[in-house]
Amino acid sequence: MEFKAERLIRLREQLGINKAEAARKLNMSAMGYGRYENGQREPSFQTVCYIASTFNTTSDYLYGLTDDPSPSTITISSSEDPEIFSFVNSMQKDKDLEKRLLAYFKKITQSENKQKKEKQ
Structure with a gap:
């Protein structure tokens, strides 16, 4: 497998950040990050996984x-977002709660989609 530097550049640009900001987010030096974008160095598999996350x-x-950049999983950190973490954790422990909340979520999104269509 070969790392595609142009995809890293595309992601960074879509996030609206410069190389230095990307390096800070990844806890690496700007020079090291720049080498990944320039194709001068290929990151390890672990580093690619960290960049992806x-x-x-x-x-x-x-x-x-x-060609699909969409993630198939989402990691929720208790330190970064304690409310969402607690919410998901509660749903995992109580399947009845999960069913009720998912039903409510579906109603909300259906209502929002209907409103969007009516505005068009």
Whole structure:
């Protein structure tokens, strides 16, 4: 597998951040990050996974195995978002609660979609 530097650049640009900001988000030096974007150095698989997680994409996208940058999983950190973490944790523990909340979510999104269509 070969890392696709142009996809890293595309993701960074879509996030609206410069190289220095991307390096800070990834806890690496700007020079090291720049080498990944310039294709001078290929990141390890672990680093690619970390980049994918941080930039909300997949390692498959960064390796060119898929053209879909959408992640198939989401990691929720209790330290970064304690309310969402607690919410998801509660749903995992109580399947009845999960069913009720998902039904409510579906009603809300259906209502929002209907309103959007009516506005068009």
